[in-house]
Amino acid sequence: MALLQISEPGESPAPHQRRVAIGIDLGTTNSLVAVVRNGSAEVLRDEAGRTLLPSVVRYEENGRVTAGAEAQRHLARDPRNTIASVKRFMGRGVADVPNIENAPYDFVDAPGMLRLRTVAGPKSPVEVSAEILKALRARAEARVLEGTSAELAGAVVTVPAYFDDAQRQATKDAAKLAGLNVLRLLNEPTAAAVAYGLDNAAEGIYAIYDLGGGTFDISILRLTRGVFEVLSTGGDSALGGDDFDHRLYCWVLDEARLTQLPPEDTRLLLIKCREAKEALTLHGVARINAELSDGRKVNLTPSQAKFFELTQHLVQKTIGPVKRALRDAGLAPADVQGVVMVGGATRMPHVQRAVAEAFGKPPLNNLDPDQVVALGAAMQADQLAGNRAGNGDWLLLDVIPLSLGLETMGGLVEKIIPRNSTIPIARGQEFTTFKDGQTAMAIHVLQGERERVSDCRSLARFELRGIPAMVAGAARIMVTFQVDADGLLSVTAREQSTGIESAIVVKPSYGLSDAEIARMLQESFQHADDDMEARALAEIRVEGEQLLAATGAALAQDADLLDESERAAIDAAAAALAALLSQGDRRQIKRAFDALGAATGGFAARRMDRGVQSALTGHHISELA
Amino acid sequence: MMGVTLTESAARHVASFITKRGKGVGLRLGVRTTGCSGLAYKLEFADAVNPEDHVFESHSVKVLIDPKSLPYLDGTELDFAREGLNEGFKFNNPNVKDACGCGESFNV
Numbered sequence: 001m002a003l004l005q006i007s008e009p010g011e012s013p014a015p016h017q018r019r020v021a022i023g024i025d026l027g028t029t030n031s032l033v034a035v036v037r038n039g040s041a042e043v044l045r046d047e048a049g050r051t052l053l054p055s056v057v058r059y060e061e062n063g064r065v066t067a068g069a070e071a072q073r074h075l076a077r078d079p080r081n082t083i084a085s086v087k088r089f090m091g092r093g094v095a096d097v098p099n100i101e102n103a104p105y106d107f108v109d110a111p112g113m114l115r116l117r118t119v120a121g122p123k124s125p126v127e128v129s130a131e132i133l134k135a136l137r138a139r140a141e142a143r144v145l146e147g148t149s150a151e152l153a154g155a156v157v158t159v160p161a162y163f164d165d166a167q168r169q170a171t172k173d174a175a176k177l178a179g180l181n182v183l184r185l186l187n188e189p190t191a192a193a194v195a196y197g198l199d200n201a202a203e204g205i206y207a208i209y210d211l212g213g214g215t216f217d218i219s220i221l222r223l224t225r226g227v228f229e230v231l232s233t234g235g236d237s238a239l240g241g242d243d244f245d246h247r248l249y250c251w252v253l254d255e256a257r258l259t260q261l262p263p264e265d266t267r268l269l270l271i272k273c274r275e276a277k278e279a280l281t282l283h284g285v286a287r288i289n290a291e292l293s294d295g296r297k298v299n300l301t302p303s304q305a306k307f308f309e310l311t312q313h314l315v316q317k318t319i320g321p322v323k324r325a326l327r328d329a330g331l332a333p334a335d336v337q338g339v340v341m342v343g344g345a346t347r348m349p350h351v352q353r354a355v356a357e358a359f360g361k362p363p364l365n366n367l368d369p370d371q372v373v374a375l376g377a378a379m380q381a382d383q384l385a386g387n388r389a390g391n392g393d394w395l396l397l398d399v400i401p402l403s404l405g406l407e408t409m410g411g412l413v414e415k416i417i418p419r420n421s422t423i424p425i426a427r428g429q430e431f432t433t434f435k436d437g438q439t440a441m442a443i444h445v446l447q448g449e450r451e452r453v454s455d456c457r458s459l460a461r462f463e464l465r466g467i468p469a470m471v472a473g474a475a476r477i478m479v480t481f482q483v484d485a486d487g488l489l490s491v492t493a494r495e496q497s498t499g500i501e502s503a504i505v506v507k508p509s510y511g512l513s514d515a516e517i518a519r520m521l522q523e524s525f526q527h528a529d530d531d532m533e534a535r536a537l538a539e540i541r542v543e544g545e546q547l548l549a550a551t552g553a554a555l556a557q558d559a560d561l562l563d564e565s566e567r568a569a570i571d572a573a574a575a576a577l578a579a580l581l582s583q584g585d586r587r588q589i590k591r592a593f594d595a596l597g598a599a600t601g602g603f604a605a606r607r608m609d610r611g612v613q614s615a616l617t618g619h620h621i622s623e624l625a
Numbered sequence: 626m627m628g629v630t631l632t633e634s635a636a637r638h639v640a641s642f643i644t645k646r647g648k649g650v651g652l653r654l655g656v657r658t659t660g661c662s663g664l665a666y667k668l669e670f671a672d673a674v675n676p677e678d679h680v681f682e683s684h685s686v687k688v689l690i691d692p693k694s695l696p697y698l699d700g701t702e703l704d705f706a707r708e709g710l711n712e713g714f715k716f717n718n719p720n721v722k723d724a725c726g727c728g729e730s731f732n733v
Contacts, residue, residue: 003706004713004714008670009671012665039642144711
């Protein structure tokens with residue numbers, strides 16, 4: 001006998017057609033899976049009743065792979081083969097990961113993405129993440145599908161708002177490897193806002209304060225007509241709950257006069273410190289008891305006041321990015337309608353206090369901060385699986401974090417899709433050739449807010465070949481940028497008259513760090529004036545080159561129309577412009593440009609007359625009517 | 626007519642789901658002609674009572690049934706059950722003669 005769930009009015013599924021979709025929060029420290037049942041989202045527990053699956057995977061020599069709490073138990077004893085916090089390595093090379101030397105793993109730098117050497121062979125972060133996702137999938141199948149004929153339609157997996165293409169693609173690949181159909185990737189802050197029902201709430205500005213195990217993220221979102229727009233993001237990729245454990249750990253070393261501990265003891269004490277932090281948060285008291293590998297015993301009782309004192313500077317470190325994110329968005333704390341707390345570390349009373357102070361209002365914290373992202377993802381998954389939510393159509397869109405564009409003459413970036421455009425999106429723009437007879441065009445795809453190519457990030461290059469030879473400016477090349485619902489970009493260039501086409505899917509081999517994205521955004525604000533000046537200079541240079549080329553071509557053809565002094569004046573003006581192009585400032589070039597224009601004015605008029613005459617020669621007047 | 630009842634456990638769960646959902650006057654049961662064995666259950670939240678509905682109350686939860694469905698459901702007890710790790714509602718319907726393997730559709 002099947003077990004049935006209550007549906008929304010009029011939406012009872014047909015038998016054997018119930019589609020279950022799950023929401024997954026694939027976290028740095030812990031991961032969760034949630035599903036919508038009986039009209040509300042709930043996080044699924046494992047056999048032992050636990051909601052959090054530690055994001056830890058262990059590889060054994062015999063090929064056995066375990067994920068979650070069982071793997072975590074081996075962190076202290078088998079640190080090399082027990083991989084934690086693998087999310088930091090998704091879509092990254094060794095050089096991209098900050099503080100990688102502190103990680104206890106044996107890294108292999110491979111093109112595109114690093115590998116971790118284990119007893120079971122080198123593993124990519126995608127494979128490791130897939131093991132976590134497999135465990136979550138098995139949990140969902142046991143808890144939701146067992147005893148029913150329903151099928152798993154797919155999953156919504158959340159990613160940080162700052163994740164770039166490579167990191168998103170790696171996350172998608174991991175889900176595929178785990179046998180999950182990815183309905184879409186969703187930004188974590190957006191998922192948290194959805195869980196609080198903010199998408200149905202008043203339009204306005206919301207801040208998502210996410211202090212996880214290893215990372216801190218602040219996102220300022222604006223909700224307008226069901227669309228979340230990321231106004232600004234900020235954070236610290238090397239600050240999280242683990243740092244609070246670490247401060248306590250350092251205190252333990254000091255108090256117990258310990259030095260040079262083997263890795264097992266370090267792990268053991270760190271776990272004890274984490275437990276103490278949790279106890280201090282929940283009960284206000286804690287005790288740290290441990291026996292080290294050499295038989296020494298540690299027995300300490302840190303007070304809550306001591307813990308606050310040790311970690312207050314970490315809390316303060318989150319407030320700087322909060323203020324910056326608000327400034328980037330051009331907002332004051334009072335403009336923020338609600339602050340959503342995400343991440344287990346936000347339970348700490350001094351964090352709650354600091355956030356309330358920074359925004360001048362108490363944060364929203366009535367949902368479990370460990371669960372909000374997964375709950376929001378489940379609500380979105382339910383929607384996408386075709387099980388409509390109760391409140392009519394609920395179209396949830398995300399936006400791209402940085403503008404996408406391509407390189408044009410003069411080393412400038414032409415933005416095709418501006419940042420904060422809602423995705424999926426497709427935008428096209430027509431370009432033309434720069435030189436006569438040009439048969440190929442290089443397309444250089446860039447990401448960033450700055451005006452010059454050198455200040456933006458290069459995503460891909462490709463060429464459109466086989467353009468028919470035409471005079472400069474006659475070819476019509478439509479370049480289309482398309483970003484799918486997961487934030488992945490494809491670019492197509494098409495010559496309109498012949499239909500020849502060239503395309504590329506952008507999968508950059510290396511990712512941008514969140515700090516880099518934040519830096520790129522901030523630079524674009526700081527350098528707005530410089531950038532405008534640089535753009536104007538590059539433009540006048542391109543125009544100058546075009547004018548020189550046109551003047552040269554005209555002289556080659558019709559020099560006989562000029563007398564000696566006229567010719568000398570044009571030559572002098574052209575030489576002056578040519579000399580200034582590479583080194584002059586914008587105003588000087590502009591003056592020389594105008595001077596050459598003036599010097600060639602009469603020449604141009606005479607050439608026009610000759611052109612008209614030659615065009616008319618041999619034609620009867622009636623043919624021209 | 627015997628009507629339709631909820632077990633205490635089913636009633637408790639329905640009440641808590643309605644509270645979580647934030648609105649709803651009760652639970653609507655029904656049957657539809659569909660599925661591999663002819664009929665399938667409808668189990669939905671109800672936001673309003675229709676004039677033609679039969680209304681039963683069981684452990685303080687209102688159960689609404691449209692007149693065409695009632696003959697198929699009369700005497701049914703709705704239970705909340707756990708099978709393995711999964712939980713959900715179960716129809717104990719004396720009218721059912723045979724059901725398909727999974728029990729999602731049935732015949733009377």
